[in-house]
Amino acid sequence: MIRKENEELKKKLIETEKQLEKYTNNERHKKYYEKNKEKIKENGSNYLKKLKEENPEKLKEYRRNYYLKRKENKIET
Numbered sequence: 001m002i003r004k005e006n007e008e009l010k011k012k013l014i015e016t017e018k019q020l021e022k023y024t025n026n027e028r029h030k031k032y033y034e035k036n037k038e039k040i041k042e043n044g045s046n047y048l049k050k051l052k053e054e055n056p057e058k059l060k061e062y063r064r065n066y067y068l069k070r071k072e073n074k075i076e077t
Helices: 002-020 027-035 037-054 056-076
Strands: none
Touching (some): 037 056
8 A cells, every 4th residue: 555655656756857847947948048148137237226225134135145155165165
């Protein structure tokens, strides 16, 4: 009974992974980002400008987290 249940769950897992492949990084996503590189950069900079005006504390938090991650990676290397 448990083995049968285990086999069914494995099948469901495989099906779910196949469905998720559509939405994870594949060639279509890479092509999109290559074609729209400038637009994506512009949207990112607009977001940072907006964040700077509306919520500077959040921006400080992002920068601090980045600093801590960079410091952590530097220590590991």
